[in-house]
Amino acid sequence: MRFAMKTIAYASHSPDSPLVPYSFERRELRDNDVAMEVLYCGVCHSDMHMSHNDWGMTVYPVVPGHEIIGRVTAVGSKVTRYKTGDAVAVGCMVDSCMECDQCHHGEEQLCREGMTMTYSSLDRIDHTVTQGGYSKYLVVREEFVLRVPDGLDLSRAAPLLCAGITTYSPLRTWDVGPGSRVGVIGMGGLGHMAIKLAVGLGAEVTVLSRSEGKRADAMELGADKFLISSDASAMDKAQSSFDLIIDTVPVKHDLNPYTPLLDIDGTLVIVGQVGPVAEVNTAPLLFGRRRIAASPIGGIRETQELLDFCARKNILPECEIIRMDEINTAFERMERSDVHYRFVIDMATLETEKK
Ligand SMILES: [Zn+2]
Numbered sequence: 261m262r263f264a265m266k267t268i269a270y271a272s273h274s275p276d277s278p279l280v281p282y283s284f285e286r287r288e289l290r291d292n293d294v295a296m297e298v299l300y301c302g303v304c305h306s307d308m309h310m311s312h313n314d315w316g317m318t319v320y321p322v323v324p325g326h327e328i329i330g331r332v333t334a335v336g337s338k339v340t341r342y343k344t345g346d347a348v349a350v351g352c353m354v355d356s357c358m359e360c361d362q363c364h365h366g367e368e369q370l371c372r373e374g375m376t377m378t379y380s381s382l383d384r385i386d387h388t389v390t391q392g393g394y395s396k397y398l399v400v401r402e403e404f405v406l407r408v409p410d411g412l413d414l415s416r417a418a419p420l421l422c423a424g425i426t427t428y429s430p431l432r433t434w435d436v437g438p439g440s441r442v443g444v445i446g447m448g449g450l451g452h453m454a455i456k457l458a459v460g461l462g463a464e465v466t467v468l469s470r471s472e473g474k475r476a477d478a479m480e481l482g483a484d485k486f487l488i489s490s491d492a493s494a495m496d497k498a499q500s501s502f503d504l505i506i507d508t509v510p511v512k513h514d515l516n517p518y519t520p521l522l523d524i525d526g527t528l529v530i531v532g533q534v535g536p537v538a539e540v541n542t543a544p545l546l547f548g549r550r551r552i553a554a555s556p557i558g559g560i561r562e563t564q565e566l567l568d569f570c571a572r573k574n575i576l577p578e579c580e581i582i583r584m585d586e587i588n589t590a591f592e593r594m595e596r597s598d599v600h601y602r603f604v605i606d607m608a609t610l611e612t613e614k615k
């Protein structure tokens with residue numbers, strides 16, 4: 261049965277060009293494929309970086325989008341977990357080798373052969389370039405499709421698929437629960453989820469910020485404390501008082517003010533910035549057996565656990581819903597950190613011109 265379908269989308273064609281309407285064909289359904297109509301798609305910093313080829317790995321034209329909420333429109337003959345009409349989700353990866361040790365224990369994001377990313381990656385079977393969620397339809401193999409539990413607001417769930425899992429995974433890796441002392445640096449898309457999820461897990465959460473300005477917002481998101489990193493005496497008093505610090509800052513920055521804040525065996529985990537950091541002083545690391553680590557998204561099993569956890573605890577990202585044709589303005593606003601806290605595209609607007 262020929263199933264390949266034409267889909268409309270928004271794509272970038274070069275590092276300097278804006279996203280523009282684009283149309284292409286999704287692959288024919290394989291036995292284990294799920295086809296879905298995209299309902300909502302979150303706008304991640306990576307979408308902007310990939311559109312501009314900031315990391316040198318973009319294949320043009322690129323259709324970004326890896327925080328995807330959809331509704332199943334068709335399934336391949338061997339699909340057992342999903343049926344037409346189901347609410348589903350897709351995150352940052354759409355395939356992996358499924359045979360290595362990492363894939364076997366559900367950490368496909370760490371696949372020894374490298375995960376297949378949702379866009380600008382090569383499909384493992386036909387080697388076509390994958391294209392993301394800024395599109396009407398999407399086809400993904402069953403194992404990389406997630407179930408959206410009943411009760412989770414579809415219009416607000418999308419950011420869980422990248423911002424959510426990126427902050428949830430380190431919270432789980434470092435066993436955060438009641439009694440854990442968690443610091444969060446940065447209060448954007450990732451940071452605001454780190455606060456909500458750590459609070460949801462029962463931790464005592466402190467937001468670290470350069471100035472007083474974000475205190476009210478931090479408290480509203482559920483934080484217990486607010487620490488101003490430019491206040492030397494407050495920083496001094498906070499030494500050795502955190503088990504885990506989640507660093508969501510997306511640009512190059514200095515880690516040295518933060519490492520002494522960790523308790524012995526504490527960890528500062530970087531989830532935002534990809535690239536070099538300022539020179540690190542090892543003294544606080546060595547004398548406190550403290551660690552600097554980094555962490556990429558999370559596995560499929562853990563992402564499903566996150567969706568179920570958020571449905572149970574009624575934890576939802578703070579979203580600003582936009583039209584598809586507002587995406588270029590959204591990118592500009594993200595560069596100025598002018599968003600509370602994540603843009604989500606209502607994909608129904610892909611088909612209607614703005615009046
Ligand atoms: Zn992302």
Ligand SMILES: [Zn+2]
Binds near residue numbers: 356360371372
């Ligand atoms: Zn693998």
